[in-house]
Amino acid sequence: MGKASKPTTPVRIPTDTVIQGNYFDDNAVYRSILLNPMLKFDDVLDAVKLKTSLERLLSRHDWRKLGGRIRLNEIGKLEFSIPKQFDDLRPGFSYSHEHFDIDILEHSVASQIPKATSKPAVLVEAKKFVSLTRRPDAPSKLEDYLYSDEPQLGIHIVSFRDATLVSILWPHICGDASAAKAIFDAWSLVLQGRDDEIPPLHGFDNDPLAQLGLNPREKYSLVAKRLTVFQIIVFWIRHLFETLWGGDEGRVMCVPASFITSQREKALQELASGCHENEKQFLSESDVLCAWLAKLSISDLPKSSNRTVLISNALDFRGLLAKDLLPGNGVHLGNAVMIVHAISTVRDVSRMPISETALAIRRGIEHLGTRDQLEAHQALLRESIDKTKVPVVFGDATMNLIPFTNWSKAKYFETNFSGAVTKVGKPLEGRSNGKGIPSYAQNCTLNRGLSKFVIMGKDVEGNFWVTGFLRKGLWENISKMLERSPLE
Template identity: 30%
Template sequence: MQDAIQDRTGDQVLPLRFWDSNDVFLKLALDFTFRFDDVLDPEKLRSSLERLLQIGDWHQMGARYKKNSKGKVELRIPQQYDEDRPGFVWSHDNRQQSITENELARRIPRLVKASRPTLHDDSCIFEDLVTRPGHPTKLIDWTEKDHPALSVHVVSFTDATLITLSWPHVFFDALGRQSLLQAWTAVLDGREEDVPVFVPYKDDPIVAIAEGAKPSDYVLFTSALTGIWFVLFIINFIFEILIHPKEASLAELVAKGAREQDVFLSHGDVLLAFWCKTTLAAQHLRPSRPVHIINAMNLRGVSAELPSPDKSAYIGNAVIGALTLTTVAEIEALSMSELASRVREDLKTQKEPRQVKSLVAWTLDRYKSGARLAMVGSWNQIMFSWSNWNRARFYEVDFSSAVVRSGLNGEDRMSKLGRPSFIMNRGHGDGISIRNGGPLIGEDANGDWWVSWPMRAEAWSEVEKALKTC
């Protein structure tokens, strides 16, 4: 538990939880857009979210991020919210036209029956449509202004609605977002008794995970990059960014291939293996090149200190990486199910309580000493970072209580009333480049899976060729 003070404005001042102080979380911001093939009532959406901030400790969600005299980011929680200092930023754009009549919006995918994997436009081309002008994209936009963490932008068409959530990554991860959406829709439905309890910002339960643990017990502790090897890793990473321009895309992966795999593997395991093999092959890397696979794992429900999202709302970050160290040659030699099994086995090992505790203890020790997050592996490794968001069930978000009318009917409609027909994600890096890493957004109503991924621009033509053979 962290002590709180008040500043001159009466705001409650708290330090960031230590896990949220991760450099990656501080340097990333995200936009997350839902497409609904329905007309939603923006006032019902706004008022229900506003009401949520009046329930229990949910008002803390409107905290501001500011830097203190030592340059450290801290939280400042207003005592109350009004038009001048809202708990979230709300904006609405009423287009008064069909989504099919808007030259840009008509390119946004929706659910269709797919027979094979397909590629879609980079989500960045829709940014001006789905976000308000001048919306924040890096932490300084929050720390130097009086912005709450969350912005919501609604775009209304006569037959569809787009809802975009924008926030700095330090605010929350995928399961934190799930908790917010569950609480928001509960209020919208008139089920306030189902709103999960908000874990106060003064509580830092991840610190407790490290109690009594030894960092040296972590299975990859001796693989840490230090000294000149860490410097070479940074130089190699910068070289990759400068030499190979980045391009992002959305991939729709049909599920039938995953269902043919070993029943002991999840869809996420198989899709990770498929995408890893496909994208690395497209980049024509040396067979001897080391590969560092990061398979994001959430601590909620894994550690006793952090209950599952259905029991409480931990609005923050609780993600660690289950790591697999391998090579391009090994990935090429392994079958898809063999690679999926290898990654699953590493996840199983690193998910054990002793391993989780040791990794958190190691991270906490480095945090207290002012050191950066440890990096393990080889100095010339290529990173592959995979975050499976399907546990959050974003395609099952239900805003049906805000539906004014359906915008799409008949055989063309694949999604249920008030549920998204498409979801896209966009990341904004401040001083870091997002490369070879992204989310498995989840499974849609058709049983197909969506991946958002940035990598070398020249590799996408190779990926497209590979997908056509699936």
């Protein structure tokens, strides 16, 4: 059998507008991930109206950027080729729609979409709903975009007699979770006839973050913990070995509002009565949630181990740049995320109260999440990407990395598609979410990179929804532990 021929890039259309990709969007990690958020609505939405309203959004001069085709230029950098006009032959986004003339609870897969629980619980496989979030031949990797005329944005709608699922499929190189939510929000404004309220984009044909990290005013606080190239190689080999040898499993969890509230109150009381009693302390619900999940994720390791634990949080830095590079009146459809860290050990996370780990997480956010530290971090990130194509890594080569991607601030559960509702599927008086407001949200991506936990955010009742990927067999043990006691 002959050697498989190398795929070829589609011929460039002379009338296309070609713009360069943003610097920080183009790295090996982002190239490996497709975002695939799915929203479940307890109402029947008009699929045609959803399609035509999104087409109207992409007809705007700046928002048409979403219709660009992803390409690599002659030096291997990302660029986007935007059609002069969108039509049936070259649409602004891919669109697919499935209709089932049954109630959602009659569908073999959709009926398993979880409902909130009264105590923390492991509920369903993370990959369970992938077939409901994309068409069968949808892209699964970046190459599927590079060697086709596939639009970067894909929409998939699944309709039932009493509910609707709306999903988007979008490469991470095009934007992060907040950028994806911005698409939902602008789409919602069109549905409501509020086109004049749609915010402009920052940088249609230029990179608004082009100067970020070029002139740092201070050193990054964790620069001494930066891994060398050799250490990074050792870390990745260990990570790949542990993943391939032990395997991992993805599960969706519900963490009820009442549990997080009580855990936060307990943590603050512990800090006030312990060695931190003379310090004014603040812990967010997310700090406590991450600390609790971190403890669960190492519950199968020896509690006496001194192995480093690096708890990493992806922090949206748009707010830090609101006075200059990213003014608040616009939308950045790109990646604006820095990683902040808390360093501990398996022994301390296992044995110490959750309050101490939560405090370490909060201190990491406060110390590393400033504008000056952002500049310093991005300077190191630039250096690492230019030399190795991968982001800078901190910690040590044998650490247990626990990465969190927290989508809470994007507020997916507040998406308002009421403008597309044709029929209320579930009586409004019997539910917490309003008409056209999702009752469930999940990121259904399969190529998740290093994300161990994706916190999708809080539903309208305040319950957190989390997708986690842990070592094979660990979820079963966690389920048993939660049945006995949720580590209170």
